[in-house]
Amino acid sequence: VFKIKRDAAGKAIRYKARLVAQGFSQVFGIDYLDTYAPTAKLATTRVLLAWAANRDWELHQIDVKAAYLNGDFQHGETIWMKPPPGFSASFKGVRALRLQRPIYGLKQAGRRWYEKFKSIFEKLGFVVSTADPGAFYKKSGPIIVVIHVDDCTIAAPTSALIHEFKHGLTRFVEISDLGELHWLLGIEIRRIQDEHTLSLSQAAYI
Secondary structure: OEEEEEOOOOOEEEEEEOOOOOHHHOOEOOOEOOOOOOOOOHHHHHHHHHHHHHHOOEEEEEEEOOHHHHOOOOOOOOOEEOOOOOOOOOOOOOOOEEOOOOOOOOOOHHHHHHHHHHHHHHHOOOEEOOOOOOEEEEOOOOEEEEEEOOEEEEEEOOHHHHHHHHHHHOOOOOEEEEEEOOEEOOEEEEEEHHHOEEEEEOOOOO
8 A cells, every 4th residue: 555645735745655454355253353443533632732722731743653563463363364465585485474463454453553552551651531532641740642543642731741751652662753733634733822822724635
């Protein structure tokens, strides 16, 4: 799968190529069972942004690199796949490969990643919100994080708390630190901190 990542102005910033499994060929009850993987609701994100603007909290964002590849199969969960096209020479005589990790395209990959991500947050002292399983908070910070698969929006009263969280997360996964929040799920974030205002724009989408 080939994909072009674009910024708020619609400019191509990265060209991605990803090997994916043919999940459409998986059989329920044999290759997978549960597939539900929650992400934060847009309403939750809007509430967080309004909260941060009102209280002058810092807003940052990070991206987890190759997120799904950090997931773990459950005990006894075995998935086989054909060698990828173009790599026949590397796998000469091999008819099937056993996956050691969930990869993109598997029906259960999203759920396995969420389970792993949730366990990481718990190790870092976070609690999952009862209102939205895609939102995590830590009262002792305080710090709030909402997740959208591999994108994290982080809100905290000081930059030091956010950097502490980022550092803690790097003990478990590799991340891209995107700095202050400016681009989220195709929405451009514009903030005037002195005026306690924050606006959302979908000009690039339009």
